[in-house]
Amino acid sequence: MxxxxxxxxxxxxxxxxxxxxxxxxxxxxxxxxxxxxxxxxxxNIRTEKTGGFLIEGGPDCFLSEKPWAMELCKRIGLEAELLMTNEARRKTFVLSRGRLHELPEGVILMVPTKLIPLATSSLISIPGKIRMALEFFIPARKEKTDESLGSFVRRRLGAEALEKIAEPLVAGVHAGDPETMSVRASFPKFVQMEQEHGSLIRGMLKRMALGRKTHKPGEAGRKRVTMFVTLRNGLSTxxxxxxxxxxxxxxxxxxxxxxxxxxxxxxxxxxxxxxxxxxxxxxxxxxxxxxxxxxxxxxxxxxxxxxxxxxxPYVSTATVSIAFKKKDIKHPLNGFGFVVPKVEGRRIMAATWTSVKFDYRAPDDSVLMRCFVGGAKNAELVLLNDGDMIAMVRQELKEIMGIDAEPVLARVFRWMNSMPQxxxxxxxxxxxxxxxxxxxxxxxxxxxxxxxxxxxxxxxxxxxxxxxxxxxxxxx
Ligand SMILES: Cc1cc2nc3c(=O)[nH]c(=O)nc-3n(C[C@H](O)[C@H](O)[C@H](O)COP(=O)(O)OP(=O)(O)OC[C@H]3O[C@@H](n4cnc5c(N)ncnc54)[C@H](O)[C@@H]3O)c2cc1C
Missing domain, CATH: 3.50.50.60 (FAD/NAD(P)-binding domain)
Structure with a gap:
C-alpha cells in the first residue's frame, strides 16, 4: 500500500x-x-477554557469571504457550532492622538464606500478626507510590477489613510510593515479592482451593488453570515x-x-x-x-x-488575554476593539474586545479582551516574561481606556516566528x-x-x- x-x-x-x-x-x-x-x-490554533472564559491563544476567527474553512467545518459536522459576530456592536476604533475614534462606517478594509460617515469622522482631517475621496479620479497604475502596500495606499488614498487606517489594520492582521509588504500577494483583490475599475471606491461600490442583486429571495430569513466567523466552543473544536x-x-x-x-x-x-x-x-x-x-x-x-x-521572513507575536469585572470598566465597549497606528508609539498593536465581538467568551459579569504584542514593529516585546508583558499591557489599557482595576485573569501566548511576511x-x-x-x-x-x-x-x-x-x- x-x-x-x-x-x-x-x-x-x-x-x-x-x-x-x-x-x-x-x-x-x-x-x-x-x-x-x-x-x-x-x-497556531489553540483554545483554552478556564473559569467560564474561552480563550483563543492564536487565531480567533476566520474570514467568511474566503469560504474554505467554513465549508470544511460544515463537512465535518460543525455547522451548528458556527458562531457569528455580534453585529449590533460592529464597530472598530482607531487610536489617534491618544483617543479612540470610530473607523468611519462603510470603510471596507481601507476603502471608503459611504460619504457621510467619512465626512463626519473625527479620525481623519479634512484634507485627508478630501484626498481619500479623490481616489475615485486617480488613474490606474500602468506598470505591472509588484508594489508595496504602503506605496499603493499612499498613491490611491493618501498618506493619512495609510497612517491611520491601512497600516494599523494590516499590523493587526498580518503583524507586518506596509512599506515592505507586497500588495499583490496580500491584497490581490485591490490590485484587480484598480486595474478593472480604475478605482477602488468604484470597484467596491460595483461589488456591493452586485452582491445586492444576487441576494436571492428567501435568504433574508436565514442566519446572516458575518464578515468574521468562529466556532462556539473555540477554533480547537x-x-x-x-x-x-x-x-x-x-x-x-x-x-x-x-x-x-x-x-x-x-x-x-x-x-x-x-x-x-x-x-x-x-x-x-x-x-x-x-x-x-x-x-x-x-x-x-x-x-x-x-x-x-x-x-x-517570519515575525513573532504574542497575544495577551486579559479579563476584568464589567463593573470595573468605565470606557464604553461599543465595538469589536481598536487598532493602534505606529505613529502613536504604543506597545500594543491592537486590542479585541473579545466578549463583545463573540458570545460565550466570558461569564456575564466579566469582560474578556485580547491584546496583540510584537510583530514587525516591536519584535523585542515578545521576549518579555509573562509578568512584565501583563504589566505592560495593563499600563497600555490604563492609558488608552482608563482601566485601572485588577484583572480577574491574564494569560500570555507567545507565537515565535509564526507570521509569514x-x-x-x-x-x-x-x-x-x-x-x-x-x-x-x-x-x-x-x-x-x-x-x-x-x-x-x-x-x-x-x-x-x-x-x-x-x-x-x-x-x-
Ligand atoms: C497570534 C495569531 C493570530 C492569528 N489570527 C488569525 C485569525 O484570527 N484568523 C486566521 O484566519 N488566521 C489567523 N492567524 C494565522 C493562522 O494561525 C494560520 O493561517 C494557520 O494556523 C496556519 O496553519 P499551518 O498549519 O499552515 O501552520 P501551523 O499552525 O504553524 O502548523 C505547523 C505545524 O508544523 C509543526 N512542525 C514544524 N516543524 C516540524 C517538524 N520538523 N516536524 C514535524 N512537525 C513540525 C509545528 O509544530 C506546527 O504544529 C493567526 C496567527 C497567529 C500566530
Missing amino acids: KRLVVIGGGIAGLSLAYSIREHQKPGQECEVVLLEAKARIGG MIDELGKRLLNAPNTHIRTDAAVAAVVPRDNGYEVQFENGSTLAADAVAIAAPAYAAGALLEKMDLHLSARLLNI YTIGHEERIEAIEEAVERHPGLFITGSAYHGIGISDSVRWSEVVAKKALHYMFGG
Whole structure:
C-alpha cells in the first residue's frame, strides 16, 4: 500500500490529510501518516477554557469571504457550532492622538464606500478626507510590477489613510510593515479592482451593488453570515474533530512528539528521518510545516530550494488575554476593539474586545479582551516574561481606556516566528519555489507561507495539494 507522510499537524496538515480521505476513490487506498513535532496537534490554533472564559491563544476567527474553512467545518459536522459576530456592536476604533475614534462606517478594509460617515469622522482631517475621496479620479497604475502596500495606499488614498487606517489594520492582521509588504500577494483583490475599475471606491461600490442583486429571495430569513466567523466552543473544536475523524479512518495515523529532521530521496520515494534517529519510508511527502522548517528539512536534498524556503521572513507575536469585572470598566465597549497606528508609539498593536465581538467568551459579569504584542514593529516585546508583558499591557489599557482595576485573569501566548511576511516580489518567489518542488516528484508543500496567511487559505491550498498527491500516487 502506498504511503503518504504529512509533516506538520497544524490546520494545513490536518486538512490535507482529511482531504485525502474525502477525495480518494475506490482503488486509491493508501496509508496516511501525519507527523507533528509537538505534543499536541493544531499548530497556531489553540483554545483554552478556564473559569467560564474561552480563550483563543492564536487565531480567533476566520474570514467568511474566503469560504474554505467554513465549508470544511460544515463537512465535518460543525455547522451548528458556527458562531457569528455580534453585529449590533460592529464597530472598530482607531487610536489617534491618544483617543479612540470610530473607523468611519462603510470603510471596507481601507476603502471608503459611504460619504457621510467619512465626512463626519473625527479620525481623519479634512484634507485627508478630501484626498481619500479623490481616489475615485486617480488613474490606474500602468506598470505591472509588484508594489508595496504602503506605496499603493499612499498613491490611491493618501498618506493619512495609510497612517491611520491601512497600516494599523494590516499590523493587526498580518503583524507586518506596509512599506515592505507586497500588495499583490496580500491584497490581490485591490490590485484587480484598480486595474478593472480604475478605482477602488468604484470597484467596491460595483461589488456591493452586485452582491445586492444576487441576494436571492428567501435568504433574508436565514442566519446572516458575518464578515468574521468562529466556532462556539473555540477554533480547537475544528482541530479536535479533524483529529478524531482521521484517527477513525482506516490506515491513518497521527504521531505527536515526532519531530522530523530531514527528508531525503530513497528508492523511487523518500526517507523521512526523525530527530531521534529513526526513519520512515514514504511514496510521497507533503510538508505542512512553516517555510523555514520545510527549508531545514530539505537541506540535504536540494540546497537551492531549501535556501529559497529559508528566505521567507517570519515575525513573532504574542497575544495577551486579559479579563476584568464589567463593573470595573468605565470606557464604553461599543465595538469589536481598536487598532493602534505606529505613529502613536504604543506597545500594543491592537486590542479585541473579545466578549463583545463573540458570545460565550466570558461569564456575564466579566469582560474578556485580547491584546496583540510584537510583530514587525516591536519584535523585542515578545521576549518579555509573562509578568512584565501583563504589566505592560495593563499600563497600555490604563492609558488608552482608563482601566485601572485588577484583572480577574491574564494569560500570555507567545507565537515565535509564526507570521509569514509576504514581502514585495512574494508571488515570483513562491512560483520559483513551486517550480523547484515540482522537480522532486511526490514532494509537496503547503501552509500559510505561500498562498494566503489565514486559516481559510491554508485549508484551500491543502485541499489542492491533497488532490495533487492523489493524482501523483494513483494517476487519473
Ligand atoms: C497570534 C495569531 C493570530 C492569528 N489570527 C488569525 C485569525 O484570527 N484568523 C486566521 O484566519 N488566521 C489567523 N492567524 C494565522 C493562522 O494561525 C494560520 O493561517 C494557520 O494556523 C496556519 O496553519 P499551518 O498549519 O499552515 O501552520 P501551523 O499552525 O504553524 O502548523 C505547523 C505545524 O508544523 C509543526 N512542525 C514544524 N516543524 C516540524 C517538524 N520538523 N516536524 C514535524 N512537525 C513540525 C509545528 O509544530 C506546527 O504544529 C493567526 C496567527 C497567529 C500566530
